[in-house]
Amino acid sequence: MSATPDSASDLTRRTVLRRAAAAGLLATPAAGLLSACATSDGDSGEQSTGTKSDKNPFGVKEDAPIEVVIFNGGYGEKYATDVHEPLYKKAFPKAEIKHQSTQAVSTVLQPRFASGQPPEFVNNSGEKLIDFGSLVADGQLQDLTELWDAPSVDDPSKKVRDTVVPGTVEAGSFNGKPYVLYYVSTVFGIWYSGKLFKNNGWTAPKTWDEFTTLLGAIKAKGVTPYGYAGANAAYYQWNVILTHAAKIGGTDVLKNIDNLEDGAWQVDAVKQAAAAWAEVGAKYIDKSFEGLKHTDVQLQQNQYKLAFYPSGDWLEGEQKKDTPEGFEYQLMPVPSLASSDKLPGTALRATAGEGYFVSAKSKNPRGGLEYMRQMLSTAGAKGFTEVVKAPTVVPAGSQGYAFPPGVKSSQAALAAAGKDVFNIFFDGWYKELDQEARTATNELMFGRIKADAFVERIQKKADAIKKDSSVTKFKR
Template sequence: MAKKKMARGLIVLGGILLGAVSLSGCGNKTSDGKTEVEMISYKPEAVAAFEKIEERFNETHDDIHLTIESPNEAVTILKTRFIREDYPDIVGIGGDMNYSNFLDAGLFEDLSDLDVLKETKQAYLDMEEELKLIPTEGSYALPYAANAAGILYNKDMFEENGWKIPTTWSEFTTLCETISASGVQPLYLGFKDTWTCMAPWNALAVGLTDSDICSQVNKGEATFSDAYRETAEKIKELVSYAEPNPYAYGYNDACTAFARGEAAMYPIGSYAIPQIKSVNPDMNIGSFTFPANDSEADNVLNSGIDLQFSVLKESKNKEAAYEVLRFLYEDETIQIYLDDQGGIACKEGDFELAPELEDMRSYIEEGRMADFHDHHYPSEMSVDAMVQTYLLDDSENALDTFLKRFDTDWQRYNRDLIRKMQDYQEKQK
């Protein structure tokens, strides 16, 4: 989900061009008279699944031809196409700031009249709502597949030693002490790659702060200095249970070390499992919700929308695009995607859950989930580097310095959005 610093300029220009006349590529017909629907997906790793889905759709529809493209750097390509007024009919995009910015530019169609939208789990509809930079009536994305992040653990190692999955913060720290006393490294972090710092940060934050904290700050109703203090304290405590100098090892190092049994646990998302199993295909991996709180009832699973579909407002094939979305939301089609990519179905239903996520099942079924906080951070702010810098800072005032900088930088990099929010609030009054 790479975010480019040029994003805002491109989006503003794309928004200006929306008023122009129609675009190439929309309303096209194939040589045999079928309506051509083009979809761009930002997930090149899922190309095999999308090829199966595309083939299955085209075999079962006589009046519509579907083309799905999954290029590298899809978001950058989309920005360029938007500027050129060359719009696809559908985009498959993650639930992050790229989606938020495209929505804010007025690019997406309101899908409120799409019948299958009501089949989506409420937790993911709530996440889509919170991705709106400014409150806006309507639904503009169909959540499709989600991932989950907590703590991966070596199930065989836990079973051999009689270690139990912790459900509270005190149980977790006690477990880390017990594992360390047995001569095993409790955690592997791999914080050389700054983005990996965000895995435990997000997993802690969803249980310790409100899911809409970024919106609260933009409205002037809260500060990060207050909201993130406990999250910052606890992520720093993790370092004491990790490998020596975790800033010398990156994501690949951490995956390899965990796969080789060099640590009992690894605080990372489910997306790391394929990488780990490429080193140790037979590893028995489990994953549990980060026990951030003193009461299990207060814990929240960190789960975000990894893929959702939006229809471009400028598409001339809205009815055909809706038919594609209905097909994508059929149980059999969703299972094709999950079998290839893993994850969690955003649609209600009895879908097969990856065995590595079984310990998270109750949270998923109860809807005790909240989005990754960094899905709401502007890329220019480089929060991952800020967190790494804070963790490296051993000074007495490191915590206050970090929190003050978080608030200051937020105001700096979100000043336009904050101004728009203030204007919105004034209109509501």
């Protein structure tokens, strides 16, 4: 690829977000998560307000405190404490910033939303995120229209919406109204160590035959060929299976699954993908991985005990402390199954990820909007990228930045994919279906069921959700 890292990331993020916006919502509508307990409608009289000005477009009260809650996962919390919070403090020196980080957002914050005491700004991510759709349904999220129409920090003649890649606003919208900021470009694939492969003369495979042949060679070397963490990251693997199914049968396979179409899980493309990966599970996975968490399996890869691992490109940043020098993370797309595949081998899943919101019923939602505006400044985006080594939806923040090997490879893969980029939504829309897919994936990959039973099991859950009138349905 001839493009520089910054120009490549700019081009590919634009492609991703356009397609994400065209595909539909990136949010989750399992309504009812909060409705049983979130009866408080807040007290707008207690909300802090100040005087609006060119530098204070939301009218933030200068000394109003703001609470920031960050998911401490793959991107950590340093970008908030070292970049975004100082930017806000510079704009409002008299304001106290209360910072909290957690790996269990829903556990920590659900009681606070229920009691009418939510924090102003939340990074809602991870395995225990709060259901976005329920938050919207309960009126807990601040409408971000005012943010997107506000003057940008860097150039007041430009609106904030004009400083981000096309599709960003739509990606976090529900029924046409923006509530969530998706801030990070995310690419999914299969990861390996460039150093391990170079030392052994291995080349990243492009076809299924090449892949299975290489898995055999890796096993002969005493290295576990393939693995994922069954304890909490089975969705990494169903993502691979469905990515494979989309390549085999085309992107309508995923669209039909998301839309709860009859028999969508039982089409030949999904069965073929499931059968292929069941073979990998039978021959090339360490069975003990089913009981491990993602960081345990990822550490084994850093120790050169595991060759291939499926994940998004937050992986490199998440493993920064445990990655040995010269490891060289590299991403490869899911290999093509056969020449009859509908999509080329370069096709992959990618989207705008990592959701942030402002609590409408907090005491200082104006401050939350301003915090988000600072995030979307060039300094905010550049600082984030420098700390976590990942591109944001603000192109100016990545200009001139040389990404580390893993993100550089994912950006190159995204550029190579061109128009053949797709996304999956059902896991955010229907949590019960996501959980059933995770359970069935472990059953399949660790040898307890075959492909037919795998698709039948998940289809049964999809049918039940479709028939359940209490579950809000979304389509794309």
